[in-house]
Amino acid sequence: MCGIAGFTQFHHSYSNAPDLLEKMGNxxxxxxxxxxxxxxxxxxxxxxxxLAIIDLSESGRQPMESPSGRYVTVFNGEIYNFPSxxxxxxxxxxxxxxxxxxxxxxxxxxxMGPACLDELNGMFAIAIWDxxxxxxxxARDRLGKKPLYYYQKDNQFLFASEIKAILTTPDIDRxxxxxxVKDFFFYQYVPESKSIFKYIHKVQAGxxxxxxxxxxxxxxxxxxxxxxxxDKSAEQIQTELYDLLDDSVRSRMISDVPLGAFLSGGVDSSxxxxxxxxxxxxxxxxxxxxxxxxxxxxxxxxxxxxxxxNTNHHEFTVxxxxxxxxxxxxxxxxxxxxxxxxxxxxxxxxxxxSMVTVALAGDGGDENFAGYSxxxxxxxENKIRSMIPSILGxxxxxxxxxxxADNKNRQLRRGASLLGSLSVPADTGFFISNSFFSQSxxxxxxxxxxxxELGEYNPADITTDLYHAADxxxxxxxxxxxxxxxxxxxDILVKVDRMSMANSLxxxxxxxxxxxxxxxxxxxxxxxxxxxxxxxxxxxxxxxLLTEETLYRKKMGFSVPLAQWLRNEISSIAEEKLLxxxxxLSEFFNIAEVKKIWQQHQSGERDYSSELWSMLVFELWxxxxxx
Numbered sequence: 001m002c003g004i005a006g007f008t009q010f011h012h013s014y015s016n017a018p019d020l021l022e023k024m025g026n027x028x029x030x031x032x033x034x035x036x037x038x039x040x041x042x043x044x045x046x047x048x049x050x051l052a053i054i055d056l057s058e059s060g061r062q063p064m065e066s067p068s069g070r071y072v073t074v075f076n077g078e079i080y081n082f083p084s085x086x087x088x089x090x091x092x093x094x095x096x097x098x099x100x101x102x103x104x105x106x107x108x109x110x111x112m113g114p115a116c117l118d119e120l121n122g123m124f125a126i127a128i129w130d131x132x133x134x135x136x137x138x139a140r141d142r143l144g145k146k147p148l149y150y151y152q153k154d155n156q157f158l159f160a161s162e163i164k165a166i167l168t169t170p171d172i173d174r175x176x177x178x179x180x181v182k183d184f185f186f187y188q189y190v191p192e193s194k195s196i197f198k199y200i201h202k203v204q205a206g207x208x209x210x211x212x213x214x215x216x217x218x219x220x221x222x223x224x225x226x227x228x229x230x231d232k233s234a235e236q237i238q239t240e241l242y243d244l245l246d247d248s249v250r251s252r253m254i255s256d257v258p259l260g261a262f263l264s265g266g267v268d269s270s271x272x273x274x275x276x277x278x279x280x281x282x283x284x285x286x287x288x289x290x291x292x293x294x295x296x297x298x299x300x301x302x303x304x305x306x307x308x309x310n311t312n313h314h315e316f317t318v319x320x321x322x323x324x325x326x327x328x329x330x331x332x333x334x335x336x337x338x339x340x341x342x343x344x345x346x347x348x349x350x351x352x353x354s355m356v357t358v359a360l361a362g363d364g365g366d367e368n369f370a371g372y373s374x375x376x377x378x379x380x381e382n383k384i385r386s387m388i389p390s391i392l393g394x395x396x397x398x399x400x401x402x403x404x405a406d407n408k409n410r411q412l413r414r415g416a417s418l419l420g421s422l423s424v425p426a427d428t429g430f431f432i433s434n435s436f437f438s439q440s441x442x443x444x445x446x447x448x449x450x451x452x453e454l455g456e457y458n459p460a461d462i463t464t465d466l467y468h469a470a471d472x473x474x475x476x477x478x479x480x481x482x483x484x485x486x487x488x489x490x491d492i493l494v495k496v497d498r499m500s501m502a503n504s505l506x507x508x509x510x511x512x513x514x515x516x517x518x519x520x521x522x523x524x525x526x527x528x529x530x531x532x533x534x535x536x537x538x539x540x541x542x543x544x545l546l547t548e549e550t551l552y553r554k555k556m557g558f559s560v561p562l563a564q565w566l567r568n569e570i571s572s573i574a575e576e577k578l579l580x581x582x583x584x585l586s587e588f589f590n591i592a593e594v595k596k597i598w599q600q601h602q603s604g605e606r607d608y609s610s611e612l613w614s615m616l617v618f619e620l621w622x623x624x625x626x627x
Contacts, residue, residue, distance in 0.1 A: 584622025
């Protein structure tokens with residue numbers, strides 16, 4: 001795992017290019033503390049920070065040249081099927097100098113060009129410079145596990161694993177993308193391909209890009225299809241899915257450094273740990289994070305799974321550590337990010353890194369197999385929507401939603417959201433039900449001049465466009481596709497990447513092997529969410545591995561006691577940041593209105609925990625990158 005950065009010099013020259021590349025690399029040194037190097041020639045500059053995982057020798061160093069000398073790469077990630085790819089290339093006469101997956105990837109690119117991406121099974125962000133054609137190739141893995149940003153304005157083009165590396169360059173335009181601000185408050189993250197900065201963008205998941213002196217060409221090389229639903233029996237699906245997951249776990253256990261796993265005690269992480277234990281001669285090192293609150297503490301369940309598989313288990317409890325560490329932890333996000341589970345993810349990564357360099361995680365089970373409770377709620381909404389006549393229902397739901405929207409009781413306000421969702425089509429309803437700001441609160445808080453600048457822009461279009469891009473008529477499959485294309489790369493994978501790499505820890509997600517994702521997409525939707533049982537087919541698949549309690553107890557999720565934090569542990573820092581009349585937040589929100597909801601939350605009159613948390617992390621981001 002590593003960090004990469006660089007720039008082209010087709011129409012803009014950077015003085016002291018090696019020094020600038022070193023500065024870019026130092027900004028992301030946490031991604032690769034083991035080594036660093038740069039490559040420069042007249043029209044290109046490349047930088048690499050190395051976290052050595054496979055081939056710890058000198059031959060694994062980057063930037064790396066192909067045997068012919070034509071191509072030079074900086075690479076972030078892991079290619080899990082590189083041993084078989086290497087064997088095929090050797091049979092064709094390719095001679096390798098070392099044993100790294102980077103060298104195999106580069107040889108495959110030299111042979112196939114961008115088509116090589118179809119052969120790679122892994123997580124990656126790739127940059128390859130063609131010294132003859134003078135073209136830069138950039139690519140990101142299918143699901144978006146590894147980040148890749150680029151800056152383009154006037155004659156400048158720069159790229160990096162994290163925005164902070166780009167921002168070390170002089171004269172970078174930090175103009176805020178106004179639409180992204182609204183996106184953030186409704187989604188808690190900035191969806192692809194935008195970033196919070198107008199001139200910085202994300203290379204999208206499953207996309208490659210060619211950058212030359214005449215411009216940029218992009219192409220999507222992968223998408224997940226829900227069009228071909230299998231007619232295999234449930235028993236056959238379980239057998240094939242188990243074998244596929246077992247192979248995905250086994251291939252991710254290749255490492256030349258210590259390896260372990262995150263363990264929450266839920267289905268996904270427990271399945272990964274169980275499969276690891278079956279494929280390991282030594283006890284698996286597992287790490288769990290708990291809270292000083294029974295409502296949010298899953299460590300007791302993690303301990304039971306650890307005992308079942310005889311793991312080398314470690315736990316950490318988040319108590320007073322939040323306020324002391326929040327500013328530091330939040331600084332690793334280069335744009336606003338408000339999924340509160342980034343806090344325990346940081347601590348579990350820190351705990352894991354004290355013992356291992358690589359950790360396997362259970363990410364992907366919920367998106368692939370309909371594990372989130374929101375899918376059950378959505379199913380209920382659609383059932384109600386279908387039972388009430390459209391014209392009559394829309395009017396009643398809209399009226400009820402307006403009446404309850406500003407109610408003191410949070411449950412009644414949630415009811416307002418439900419009614420608002422029922423008054424619109426299913427795609428928009430899914431957006432409304434899962435937004436973290438209501439439109440009424442947004443209208444109350446946002447400054448009039450900011451709303452005028454946004455015009456008719458609606459963040460819901462991101463959800464509805466993806467919903468209709470899915471190649472299926474099944475509603476649940478459309479929703480899962482939407483989350484795989486937006487929530488997964490925009491939230492879950494960002495959280496895990498930034499928090500693990502902040503601790504120089506590599507994380508691998510077997511359930512997000514693209515073969516698993518593609519296979520899961522062929523499974524009938526009613527075997528994922530069966531009546532009220534989420535992840536039905538995955539749970540049935542794992543019945544031979546996991547206990548009934550692990551499989552069928554009520555899902556907790558990686559939640560945090562936000563309301564309690566804002567009234568206790570982090571109340572001082574939150575009040576200081578949120579109510580400052582000269583804050584970054586004041587550029588977009590009416591602080592007098594923010595103060596009102598802060599006071600209502602503190603008194604216990606209302607629960608605005610999600611909204612206040614989003615504003616707090618926005619302000620922490622602003623202080624780090626804009627002040």
